[in-house]
Amino acid sequence: MGSTEDDHFQKKHHDPFKTKYMLIKFLLIIISTNLLTIYIFTGLLSPAASAADSTILLLLRELNHTQTELSVTRSQADNLNLQLQTTNKLVETLVAELIHFQQTPDSNSDDISEEVQLATGPHKLPLGINSRTGIDSMYPSVGGACWKFPDELAQYMNYKVGGECPTDDVFAQKLQMKGCEPLPRRRCRSKSPIGYTDPKPLPDSLWSTPSDTSIVWDPYTCKSYKCLIDRKHAPGFYDCKDCFDLNFREKSRWILDKSLDYGMDNVIAMRPKGTIRIGLDIGGGAGTFAARMKERNVTIITTSMNIDGPFNSFIASRGLISLHLSVSERLPFFENTLDIVHSMHIMSNWIPEMMLEFIMYDVFRVLRPGGVFWLDRFFCFGSQMNSTYVPMLDRVGFNRLRWNVGKKLDKGKDEWYFSALLEKPMT
Missing domain, CATH: 3.40.50.150 (Vaccinia Virus protein VP39)
Structure with missing residues (x-):
């Protein structure tokens, strides 16, 4: 009995041909599995990979296009910001001019003498709106630059109403040369030459x-x-x-x-x-x-x-x-x-x-x-x-x-x- 079991054990565990066969079979299974995996991933899944690559390229193109549009938008925003700054400056200038004009005689400012206000008007037409001209007031002609020199203008209009005008021809002419032309009218009498005689006749x-x-x-x-x-x-x-x-x-x-x-x-x-x-x-x-x-x-x-x-x-x-x-x-x-x-x-x-x-x-x-x-x-x-x-x-x-x-x-x-x-x- 003992010898038979030993023989069986030796046949079962120490048969070299069978062991070699099993190893070869195992290796073949591993190789087949790897080949199948390679086949599956290279053969069956390659179209999906190509589709994924196409999607990625499309997304990259969209991203570049979006970046370009953002750059253009940023440039436009910079231009709009510059225009806004310019517009703000213009508005500030217009506001300053509006304030200036509000301080002209129409506003009856205390800083302007009554005689200047009367000389520069406006004066309402006594018969109302003129049907031919469409105006209801008259505005005497006065050089716009006169308002740039309020002190000189006040000096020119400083006189006794109904009296003799100051002899200020040189001063008045300098004011004219500064652009205060025409000068406002004055309610005073110009000085006449002493001993005036008639001129010689023509020719x-x-x-x-x-x-x-x-x-x-x-x-x-x-x-x-x-x-x-x-x-x-x-x-x-x-x-x-x-x-x-x-x-x-x-x-x-x-x-x-x-x-x-x-x-x-x-x-x-x-x-x-x-x-x-x-x-x-x-x-x-x-x-x-x-x-x-x-x-x-x-x-x-x-x-x-x-x-x-x-x-x-x-x-x-x-x-x-x-x-x-x-x-x-x-x-x-x-x-x-x-x-x-x-x-x-x-x-x-x-x-x-x-x-x-x-x-x-x-x-x-x-x-x-x-x-x-x-x-x-x-x-x-x-x-x-x-x-x-x-x-x-x-x-x-x-x-x-x-x-x-x-x-x-x-x-x-x-x-x-x-x-x-x-x-x-x-x-």
Whole structure:
């Protein structure tokens, strides 16, 4: 018995062939399982993996697109923020202006004298709303810049109502030059010359020195016409230094035609006979251009300021029309009404470029079609002529009838004059 069991045990546990067979079988099972797993994951699941990859790529594209849109939105937000800041500044400016206007005479502010309030209005129409104009009040014309100088304005309006006006011509003119133009009206009487006599009759008055009693001399350094005539030999600079002497250079102006100096008869002859009838001389000094034109039956209004002398009074004494008007004020004429506008020396490079362009367009406005703008001895530097002033005149729209250029020789610098006859186009 014992031996049989031992044999069985040995056969069961020590058969080398069977053991080897079992190991091989086990290995095959493991390999098969791994192959099956690889097959399943590489074969069956690969389409799902590809779909997942596509989804991820799509999400990445959407994310990039969203980031781009966010960048654009952020840029737009920055621009809107900048515009908002600008708008806030404009609103602040408008609020400040509103406060300023609320402090004008309409508000009856205690800071403004009663006389200023009365002079600047408004004043209700006694018959109510005017059916033709649609207004129920009148607003006197006062320069907007007057409100920038309240102390000077108050000084100008400080006088005895119904009495004699202060002799403050120089002060008033400085206020005008600051842009307070027109000045408000005043309820006082201007001073009259002592011993006034009637002027000389036309045409003698055109070339005669007026009487000293025709002028109130208080505002001026010179107290007689002899003083004004003699100062052409005095040192120093004066506005229109020798033009009060009517027997000196004034006597020969615009007679001969050569280079920069145009003869008046030649200019008039460029237009059909009799069509140069009315016009304007801007900054016309002592009024000699108007006197020459009057001899040719042309009516010229002369604008002038009383700088260094009584120019407006002198022009009027010659029997001519003067306007006490600075070059910065809008011309007081309707459009398309004047045959000729002339200016000598006053229009030059001392005037700021933008202001000068406004003046040129204003001249264009008041000239009739075919009217002539005579720009007489315009002064500038050589570098300015073609870069600034020629393009400016072209922009305004004048046609050139005549053009002459000459160098200013007295100082040896790059300084030039040009004279021009310019026409407002017919259409």
